[in-house]
Amino acid sequence: MSTIEAGLRYAETHEWARLESDGTVSVGITDHAQEALGDVVYIELPALNSTLTAAQPVGVVESVKAASDIHAPLSGTVIAVNEGLTEAPEGVNTHPYQSWFYRIQPSNPDELQQLLDADGYKAIC
Template identity: 60%
Template sequence: MSYIPDDLRFAESHEWARPESDGTVTVGISDHAQKALGDVVFVDLPKVGRVLAAGDPVGVVESVKAASDLYAPVGGEVLAVNEELIDTPELLNEEPYDSWILKLKPSKRAEFDGLLDAAGYKAAIGE
């Protein structure tokens, strides 16, 4: 059973999104996703300043089992990436909801509202 925080929204592609008080959105991968991937060994991060549409590929998470594309749960400009993941990608396994991947300045608030809530994500992954 995966841990799914109630204060996050989720994309069906298993990224989580957390709204911040400054209007930005922090993005990472879900506990369910990191368990499915196994031991994460590499994270390809997007470039700061890149403008994304919702659903655009933004990077790759590689594990000992597979490589999985990361997708933007909402559109916007990449404001920051978690460079700590370059040297310690396993943080995504250890703390999937504390180990963010990128921060976005969202272009459309409605996209965030369209993401799955915790109950919806739980149903989507069959838990």
């Protein structure tokens, strides 16, 4: 069974979002998503400084089984990307909640509260 961490917010498209102390939001894919994908072999991340719109496809995760779009859980500007994942994408399989894909400066912080909490995400899984 997949791990669903309390304190994070979740998109129905299986991305997690964590509010950081500086007001930025880290984004990655859930344990459920990485289990469904299997061994991750490639990750395409959004460009630094790109402007994202909530629910927009912003990248791709490829595994030995399939390729899946990464969606923006909220709108804003990409302020950091985890380049380490492009070199070692398998980290998503072993540590999905530590393996953030990118950080965003939200343009509308209220969108974070519109995402699912852990119980809501568990219900859709």
